[in-house]
Structures are given as C-alpha cells and as structure tokens.
Amino acid sequence: MEGPVLKIKTLGDFDFRGKTVIFRPDINSPIDGKTQRIVNTNRIEKTIPTLKHLTDSGARVAIIAHQGDTLDYVNLIPMSEHAEKLSALLGRPVAYIDDVCGPAAQAAVKNLTDGEAILLGNLRYLTEEVSGFEKEVKLKPEEMRCTYLIRSLAPLGDIYVNDAFAAAHRNAPSMVAFQELLPAAGGIQFMEEYTALKSVMDNPRRPCVFVLGGAKISDAFGMMRKVLEDNAADTILAGGVTGLLMLLAKGVKVGAKTEAFMADRDLLSFLLEAKDLLAKWGDRYVLPVDLAYEYNGGRAEVDVATLPAEFSDRVLFPDIGHKTIALFKDHITRAGAVFVNGPAGMYEDPRFTDGTREIWQAIAEAPGYTVVGGGDTISAAAAFADLSSYSYICTAGGAMVRFLAGKKLPLIEAMEKAGALNLTSPIRNMR
Helix, strand or coil: CCCCCCCCCCCHHHCCCCCEEEEEECCCCCCCCCCCCCCCCCCHHHHHHHHHHHCCCCCCCEECCCCEEEEEHHHCCHHHHHHHHHHHHHCCCCCCCCCCCCCHHHHHHCCCCCCCCEEEECCCCCCCHHHHHHHHHHHCCHHHHHCHHHHHHHHHCEEEEEEHHHHHHCHHHHHHHHHCCCCCCECHHHHHCCCCCCCCCCCCCCCCHHHHHHHHHHHHHHHHHHHHHCCCCEEEECCHHHHHHHHHCCCCCCCCCCCCCHHCCCHHHHHHHHHHHHHHHHHHHHHHEEEEEEEEEEEEEEEEHHHCCCCCCHCCEEEEEEHHHHHHHHHCCCCCCEECCCCCCCCHHHCCCCCHHHHHHHHHHCCCCEEEHHHHHHHHHHHHHHHHHCCEEECCCCCHHHCCCCCCCCHHHHHHHHHHHCCCCCCCCCC
C-alpha cells in the first residue's frame, strides 16, 4: 500500500541534541473508579518510541498531557502513575511534577539536562484545556498565543513534537498553538496513525472491507457516507446495533423491544440516513442474515428472512447468528484491506461472544492489510486475539471517525501550517 504524500515535518527533520522539546502525546488512560489506578497502558506504550527517540537524541523533554476531563471527572486525576509507567517502559527515569505550567513547572523544565524527561501536571487542570472551554470560547490557534499554557511554556521550548493523533479533533492550545511559535514535528505514533488512516482512504488495497458494529452507531454513520462516496469502501459489513438499524431501514421487522431500545437512545434519528445510504449503495452493504437472542437462559438464533417471529417483540438481538458470521468471514478472508470499528455484538455476555470472537479472529488471520480503530474497539480486539496479529492498531476514537468522515482535524491543519511556515528557531516574542 503506497503511503500518502505528507506536508508535516517528522522527527528526522530535526537535530534534538541540547534542545528543549515540548512533547505532547496522548496518554489518557482507562482508570479504575475505586482504586484510581491505570487499568490499560496501551496509549502509554504507544508513546514510548517517540520519547525514546527524543531522549536518546539528547533532547530535554517536557511532556504535556491530559487525563480525564470535566465531562469525565472520575478520570480527572494527577498523573504521577503515568510517569511511573513511562519510566518503566522507557528504561530510564521520567520525573513528575504536579504543576502544569506554573513557576515550579517552568523551573523544572529549565533545569533539564540532555536526555532527561519530565511529565508536567494534568493539562485538564487548566480551564483553557477542558472541552467546555473549546466549545464555548472558540479561539483560533493564532489567538491562543496569549493563553496561560502557551505564554508559560513556549518561551522555554526549541521544538514542539506532537504524538497525540487520538486527540487530533481537539482545538486546544496544547494541540494547535505551539505550532504558531515553534518548529513542529509529528511523532512516530502520530505519523503511523495518520499514514495508516490516510492510506485506507486514499490508496486502499482492493477489495476494501469496512466492518462496523458496536452500540455507538454515531461513529459508523459519521463515516459511512464519506467512504462510500469516495469509493474507499467496496463493502460494508454491518453488525451490532448498526446492523440492526440498517435492517430496520430495509424494512425488516426487528421487533418492538429492539425498536424501543433504539428509541430510548435516540438511535432512530439515524433511520432516514440509513434508508438513503441503502438506496444509493445498497449493493455494497452486507447485512445480518440471522440474529441471536436469549432463550431459556441460553442462546438461540433466527433467520432474518423469517422475521417477524411470534417472539420477536419480546426479545433483543445481542449478537449476529452463525450464518452471518460465516458470510462476514468470507468477505474478510478475500479482502485486500479491512478496517474495523466496533464489536459484532454484546460480547461481554458469554452467550453472545460468538460473533465478535469469530469476526475478530478472522480479521487477525486475514491476509489483507488490517486496521483496528478506536479505544473500545481495541479492548474488544484484545479480548479475542493477539493485537500484534493486526497490521495496525489506531488508538484514535473521535479523531479517527472525523478523519474518515472527511472532516478537517485541527491538529492536522496546525501541523501542516507549521510545515509551511518552516520555522527554524523559536519565536520568543509572545506578544
């Protein structure tokens, strides 16, 4: 698969020895609500290659990152454990200071020596970095030069490195404003994720199969029209709630209980869009031909062609059936490229793991180029297959959906602008 032409500078464009680097990864991690401890280190692990490159090159690395948000308050915690995890994975100490960019943090950055790294306090402790600020104030990157974070840290830095593609949809100072003042480079993870997703869109191997499922159907509907219009997707295998809604749009009577489930979650608002997609590209969709449901405490299956059945108003369909599994696996096996987002069913219930388990294992064994996208999707993939079996694991969730929907991402625009500006030295005059 040919890589896309990029307008963003990479680590290889810079000599980091003796330079102070403002390094912005995304190490926002799942937290146990009771213990307040990290339960999954995937994003932390993904940032190590860039951090190792910087420290091995003699950079003085000030790491700025977030954990949680005001809308995700249970995960809004200090980041001392993140520093411990980074240290263990890197094989050298990563210091921590519970100050985001105040006098203590600034002093710590100034005192770094070549090859040293420090993680500063949680960015989300700053009002200008929380999601509510972004939505209400709506600053442009050039207007963010005077935010507290940029005024405090940009004068201390020589180069800005971003490795946070998972947060590329965020228009926050830490993501888009340092590029106004400092030479900027995309980190290793950033470039890999950007290149992998852009390749899926621009130069996919054929046939290119999208496997879309899960309960959060806004993700699927956020990207389906774009990938069909651009011919990025040759076939869409629709499972999970997405598959049920597409069946409903096709006129299948999925039952009163399933429709009530969708109505309670405002999912029926996607029905008109689903009907339009099927009218225009119905031949590219592969929908479930049988569904699983709970029966006498176990699992039973029913052919879609026989619906409505006498029991269908009283049950939900938490998984696809085995005929659908075989149908989906046939497409996956013959695909040149497979992109997957969302499980095929309610895999957390042992009675309804079959669809997700067999689909994930088929993707892991597929000969084509396979991309797994999104945090929840990665968790499902890890439950049933070795993540190293997939060609690429994309940590991005919201950013990935927006990217595949053809929407402009603030981070990409900022990094491309920095590449065009071709800054070779910091701009010290903040005013």
